Amino acid sequence: MSGESIPHRKLPGDIFQIPIVWSYELLKYLRSWRLIASVAIVVAMLAMLYILPPALGMPYSGTDNQVYVQVQDFSALNITLPGLPTPYGIGAINKSVISAESLRVYLDGIEYPSAGGMNWTYIQVSFAEEVPSFMGGLPKANVLLFMQNISGRVVTATYDWSVSTEDFSSLFLSFASILIILAATFFAADAIVGEFQNRTGYLVFPTPLKRWVLFMGKFVASMTAGLLVIVLFYAGTAVLSYAAVGDVDDDFVLSFLFSVEFLWAATAVAYLISSILKGSTGATVLTFLMFMVILPIVDSVSMFAGVKIEASLTFAASVIGYVVIDPYPIDTHYDEYGISMYMFYPEPWMAALVCLAYAVLAMALSMVLFNRKQLTG
Amino acid sequence: MIEIQNLTKTFGPIRAVDDLTLKVPEGVTVGFLGPNGAGKTTTIKILTHLISATSGKAYLHGVDVLRSPKEAMSHVGAVVETPEFYPYLTPTETLAYLGRVRGMHTAEIKRKTDELLQMVKMEQWRSTRIGKFSKGMKQRLAIAQALIHEPDILILDEPTSGLDPRGMVEVRELIRSLKKQHYTIFMSSHLLLEVQEVCDSAALIDKGKLLVYDSIDNLKKLTKFAKIEVSVVGSAEDALLAKIRGMNNVRSVDRATGNVFIVTYEGPTDERADLLSGIQGLGVRISGFSPVGLPLEMMYMDLVKESR
Numbered sequence: 235m236s237g238e239s240i241p242h243r244k245l246p247g248d249i250f251q252i253p254i255v256w257s258y259e260l261l262k263y264l265r266s267w268r269l270i271a272s273v274a275i276v277v278a279m280l281a282m283l284y285i286l287p288p289a290l291g292m293p294y295s296g297t298d299n300q301v302y303v304q305v306q307d308f309s310a311l312n313i314t315l316p317g318l319p320t321p322y323g324i325g326a327i328n329k330s331v332i333s334a335e336s337l338r339v340y341l342d343g344i345e346y347p348s349a350g351g352m353n354w355t356y357i358q359v360s361f362a363e364e365v366p367s368f369m370g371g372l373p374k375a376n377v378l379l380f381m382q383n384i385s386g387r388v389v390t391a392t393y394d395w396s397v398s399t400e401d402f403s404s405l406f407l408s409f410a411s412i413l414i415i416l417a418a419t420f421f422a423a424d425a426i427v428g429e430f431q432n433r434t435g436y437l438v439f440p441t442p443l444k445r446w447v448l449f450m451g452k453f454v455a456s457m458t459a460g461l462l463v464i465v466l467f468y469a470g471t472a473v474l475s476y477a478a479v480g481d482v483d484d485d486f487v488l489s490f491l492f493s494v495e496f497l498w499a500a501t502a503v504a505y506l507i508s509s510i511l512k513g514s515t516g517a518t519v520l521t522f523l524m525f526m527v528i529l530p531i532v533d534s535v536s537m538f539a540g541v542k543i544e545a546s547l548t549f550a551a552s553v554i555g556y557v558v559i560d561p562y563p564i565d566t567h568y569d570e571y572g573i574s575m576y577m578f579y580p581e582p583w584m585a586a587l588v589c590l591a592y593a594v595l596a597m598a599l600s601m602v603l604f605n606r607k608q609l610t611g
Numbered sequence: 612m613i614e615i616q617n618l619t620k621t622f623g624p625i626r627a628v629d630d631l632t633l634k635v636p637e638g639v640t641v642g643f644l645g646p647n648g649a650g651k652t653t654t655i656k657i658l659t660h661l662i663s664a665t666s667g668k669a670y671l672h673g674v675d676v677l678r679s680p681k682e683a684m685s686h687v688g689a690v691v692e693t694p695e696f697y698p699y700l701t702p703t704e705t706l707a708y709l710g711r712v713r714g715m716h717t718a719e720i721k722r723k724t725d726e727l728l729q730m731v732k733m734e735q736w737r738s739t740r741i742g743k744f745s746k747g748m749k750q751r752l753a754i755a756q757a758l759i760h761e762p763d764i765l766i767l768d769e770p771t772s773g774l775d776p777r778g779m780v781e782v783r784e785l786i787r788s789l790k791k792q793h794y795t796i797f798m799s800s801h802l803l804l805e806v807q808e809v810c811d812s813a814a815l816i817d818k819g820k821l822l823v824y825d826s827i828d829n830l831k832k833l834t835k836f837a838k839i840e841v842s843v844v845g846s847a848e849d850a851l852l853a854k855i856r857g858m859n860n861v862r863s864v865d866r867a868t869g870n871v872f873i874v875t876y877e878g879p880t881d882e883r884a885d886l887l888s889g890i891q892g893l894g895v896r897i898s899g900f901s902p903v904g905l906p907l908e909m910m911y912m913d914l915v916k917e918s919r
Contacts, residue, residue: 608661
């Protein structure tokens with residue numbers, strides 16, 4: 235008002251405006267069905283993953299009594315074990331983890347003492363080339379080594395067993411990337427295009443907010459909403475892991491950090507799509523298809539063709555489930571039924587680099603596009 | 612003060628705004644008139660940083676909108692094309708959001724929110740989410756948000772659009788009260804009566820070019836034509852209307868009803884007296900007459916027709 239010549243108040247700096255935008259953008263998600271739906275999906279996923287295996291006859295722990303152990307002639311295997319005398323026979327117990335203290339071995343139904351390892355001993359052997367257990371592989375084997383000749387005897391064993399923390403975690407965490415894709419679809423895909431299509435740009439663009447400030451406020455809000463979902467999933471997995479197997483895997487936090495990085499990259503890609511397209515529905519559908527169909531097809535074809543495509547974001551994201559496995563699985567190749575199949579695993583450092591590259595490039599590009607986009611409709 | 616210098620905006624082959632130059636002095640209310648597609652909204656969108664200009668300059672309070680939009684927008688309150696609001700926020704939250712990004716303090720925001728929501732008669736809806744609001748309610752809230760930071764300049768694009776007649780009257784009264792507070796107001800409108808009643812000056816554009824820009828009083832004087840509705844005793848025969856068409860300065864005669872017709876003529880008020888005498892001279896008894904149409908409307912039609 236010129237008549238009163240009110241002195242102008244000092245505008246907040248750009249950086250200080252970002253939290254203001256963030257706080258009101260976050261309300262969009264906190265008050266929407268999207269967050270409720272995401273939480274419901276997390277709860278349903280955790281419940282299904284926790285309940286289904288025992289319901290289908292695969293509990294997380296238990297005691298096996300007098301289970302038959304097939305013993306093979308060790309000399310026929312033609313291998314040596316470092317630090318151990320060459321045993322006569324070898325048998326395997328197909329369980330994730332067995333309690334060595336509870337292990338009892340029987341010959342023809344009569345307990346066969348270990349005798350300080352002179353009769354038999356128990357070791358765990360790892361196979362890095364094996365596919366992870368949640369994919370049906372056997373990367374770790376519980377092995378009984380027999381030092382005496384017991385050929386012709388019936389060998390049985392009794393033991394307490396449980397699923398290992400890494401098997402438990404990898405089963406659950408292999409689904410984290412699906413949640414992250416849903417979070418990117420729900421909380422980011424229409425963030426930019428919505429301002430134009432829903433005409434809310436007419437409200438916020440004629441304000442002293444630079445476009446990049448608005449972009450960052452919105453982006454951080456989308457990330458925050460996604461993080462709430464991911465944190466809930468990891469917290470739930472940790473609680474269930476303690477309940478089922480008494481601990482969480484030592485790489486659990488590393489998996490979480492990879493999830494956060496993938497969330498950042500997926501959100502950035504969703505923002506890029508949102509900056510390019512003109513309709514919210516198209517942006518939402520394309521974001522979902524990009525991560526659930528298009529990139530997974532690339533990943534599958536790469537395994538079939540034997541070409542490892544490290545640049546695929548969904549391939550890089552598979553590290554989230556694999557990283558808890560020790561030793562980390564290595565690329566393998568199978569020739570079965572005349573067909574060659576390749577199993578590829580992203581190198582953790584490369585996966586981190588790929589996610590970072592997607593995040594930074596997609597953010598930069600979408601910010602430029604948002605800055606140039608005009609409200610002409 | 613708003614200053615537009617040689618502003619041009621093209622969309623492919625279309626020149627939506629064509630070398631437009633315009634200055635709105637401080638404390639003045641200027642109406643921005645033009646037919647659909649004339650370039651009014653495009654000009655306003657450039658002024659409010661919604662779109663970029665192809666060439667030219669636009670200053671708000673001496674600050675270049677195109678180069679320093681953040682600073683320029685800090686002086687401005689704008690209502691462009693009935694903005695949509697975030698449906699998950701309430702009016703109170705919306706005003707707080709827009710106040711906070713402008714550096715307003717909590718107490719100041721609360722005071723202005725109370726004042727503005729009362730002014731636009733939205734107090735009872737202050738805590739209701741905007742998703743449930745009608746277009747008229749949103750338009751009133753749009754005006755409130757434009758005033759939250761006590762701007763110097765108000766840019767309003769069709770401010771009464773979407774309002775019912777009562778709402779339109781209320782908004783006009785609101786603009787008049789703002790005018791008394793010496794806001795610099797630049798408003799586009801299709802409603803010539805609105806502009807004539809509310810504005811000090813008006814700028815008329817067509818095809819992106821400025822046709823005329825002057826005070827309302829001067830614009831009225833520019834009007835070449837006037838219309839008068841004449842009622843006669845008995846029936847107005849076709850022969851009579853034909854004779855009137857042949858009179859000096861008469862441009863057209865159109866029958867309204869059996870005994871009522873409208874004469875469009877060229878000239879000042881004296882001409883109307885001569886015209887009525889002339890009609891009576893044809894042996895007709897005039898039972899009533901009244902001027903019809905707004906001077907601004909006549910000028911508008913005249914200038915737009917000429918420009919096409």
